[in-house]
Amino acid sequence: MAELHNNTIWKHADKDLADGSAQVISILQGEGHEAFWVGGCVRDEYMGRTVNDMDITTNALPEVTLSLFEKVIPTGMKHGTVTVLMHGHAYEVTTYRIEKGYEDHRRPSEVEFVDDIEKDLRRRDFTMNAMALAMDGRFVDPFGGRSDIDDRLIRCVGDPKVRFQEDALRMIRCIRFASNFGFMIAKDTWAALLEQRSTLGWVAMERIRTELDKLMSGPDPLRGLELIREGRLYEHVKMPFPYRGHQSAYISAIPAVRMSSPEQVDVRYALLLLGCRIPSSTPLLRQWTFSNRRMELIKKLLQLQEAWTENSEGLTSEQARLLWIRCVLIAGEPIAALWLELQQAVQTAGGTPAVDIPQARAWLSGMPVKSLRELALTGDGLLSAVGRRGGPWMKPLLSHLLLLAASGQVGNDTTLLIEEAKRVIIDEGI
Numbered sequence: 001m002a003e004l005h006n007n008t009i010w011k012h013a014d015k016d017l018a019d020g021s022a023q024v025i026s027i028l029q030g031e032g033h034e035a036f037w038v039g040g041c042v043r044d045e046y047m048g049r050t051v052n053d054m055d056i057t058t059n060a061l062p063e064v065t066l067s068l069f070e071k072v073i074p075t076g077m078k079h080g081t082v083t084v085l086m087h088g089h090a091y092e093v094t095t096y097r098i099e100k101g102y103e104d105h106r107r108p109s110e111v112e113f114v115d116d117i118e119k120d121l122r123r124r125d126f127t128m129n130a131m132a133l134a135m136d137g138r139f140v141d142p143f144g145g146r147s148d149i150d151d152r153l154i155r156c157v158g159d160p161k162v163r164f165q166e167d168a169l170r171m172i173r174c175i176r177f178a179s180n181f182g183f184m185i186a187k188d189t190w191a192a193l194l195e196q197r198s199t200l201g202w203v204a205m206e207r208i209r210t211e212l213d214k215l216m217s218g219p220d221p222l223r224g225l226e227l228i229r230e231g232r233l234y235e236h237v238k239m240p241f242p243y244r245g246h247q248s249a250y251i252s253a254i255p256a257v258r259m260s261s262p263e264q265v266d267v268r269y270a271l272l273l274l275g276c277r278i279p280s281s282t283p284l285l286r287q288w289t290f291s292n293r294r295m296e297l298i299k300k301l302l303q304l305q306e307a308w309t310e311n312s313e314g315l316t317s318e319q320a321r322l323l324w325i326r327c328v329l330i331a332g333e334p335i336a337a338l339w340l341e342l343q344q345a346v347q348t349a350g351g352t353p354a355v356d357i358p359q360a361r362a363w364l365s366g367m368p369v370k371s372l373r374e375l376a377l378t379g380d381g382l383l384s385a386v387g388r389r390g391g392p393w394m395k396p397l398l399s400h401l402l403l404l405a406a407s408g409q410v411g412n413d414t415t416l417l418i419e420e421a422k423r424v425i426i427d428e429g430i
């Protein structure tokens with residue numbers, strides 16, 4: 001087996017990930033085939049960015065690759081892709097190929113396997129993504145990817161018009177890379193993007209949204225949003241415009257949301273929607289093909305914003321506390337905590353938050369009960385205590401008890417809660 005050089009090559013990848021991929025390349029080479037690391041992993045390593053996955057390209061035909069490995073999945077044989085499992089990682093191993101007949105600006109209708117790595121690299125989108133790396137650390141970089149990275153430049157391989165015609169999503173990728181890496185876009189690449197932008201309509205919204213997610217969770221989402229505005233791509237990505245850029249405190253706050261968990265990107269989207277004053281977010285979130293879970297999260301953040309801002313003016317401190325507790329109970333504690341992060345971001349960006357953040361945090365952490373689950377009286381407990389059958393009267397009564405317990409007006413104690421329930425039933429004739 002060929003000697004493994006991966007530890008000296010991969011300074012920004014997990015050791016197991018690098019070792020597994022080197023093993024795959026060694027096995028292919030041991031059978032007389034060429035094999036290289038390719039694409040995003042090579043770019044990221046050169047840039048000193050963390051490498052999270054590794055793709056391999058080879059002149060071995062997919063059936064050959066399939067036969068050489070024990071744990072292997074024929075993920076896309078027609079397109080030359082086989083997934084090899086090694087050292088607990090999955091690697092896409094793709095045969096050198098050229099692509100033909102992009103009739104729908106999305107995907108090739110035909111691929112042809114070739115025997116020359118340079119031909120494979122030529123079909124790729126940007127020079128920085130069209131590099132391969134050999135086991136001995138040698139770069140195959142026929143289009144000047146490293147020099148463009150050094151110049152902080154995104155440039156299409158070959159004719160940019162053709163690259164964007166082949167797959168219109170590349171236009172959004174271009175903006176995503178420019179935004180996330182802080183790179184400029186080469187003049188002819190940008191000109192082609194402006195010329196080809198209408199073809200974005202051909203691309204499935206899911207693919208666009210995946211790119212938007214990467215842009216929105218990156219270090220400089222405002223740059224990406226500005227580029228989308230400048231390129232007038234918003235109609236094609238269903239971007240909520242008018243986007244007033246930095247004029248809105250909400251928009252300015254987007255990068256101030258720290259990306260400490262996956263949900264934070266949705267806090268950023270909520271700020272975008274608030275900044276664009278979208279009257280109803282549901283149709284847009286649907287168009288953007290968010291999962292129900294993410295859609296609910298964003299909607300709840302917006303609802304909480306509305307419930308608070310519309311009702312909190314002119315309240316005494318105690319009234320404000322009760323309103324806040326009601327909001328927390330309706331939205332749920334995790335959403336309330338995320339909403340406070342949203343407010344924090346507004347403040348960090350120099351805007352005025354909708355709430356006194358330390359005060360709301362203190363009120364939140366001082367709540368003895370934060371959800372129905374924590375209430376010392378269950379629905380069944382209530383029924384047996386009052387000797388009645390269940391019905392629509394229960395929900396408002398339990399909510400009332402929850403609010404009292406959460407705000408400390410009644411202790412979270414079964415006896416006390418039953419007493420209060422009986423009082424309400426008698427007083428209100430339920």
Ligand SMILES: Nc1ccn([C@@H]2O[C@H](COP(=O)(O)OP(=O)(O)OP(=O)(O)O)[C@@H](O)[C@H]2O)c(=O)n1
Nearest residue numbers: 038039040041123124125126129130167169170
């Ligand atoms: N529309 C596309 C998508 C991908 N590629 C090529 O396929 C490689 C792998 O693509 P992908 O894994 O989607 O993205 P990465 O470039 O690896 O970037 P990231 O990991 O940041 O998404 C790219 O580097 C590029 O060479 C392409 O030419 N055109």
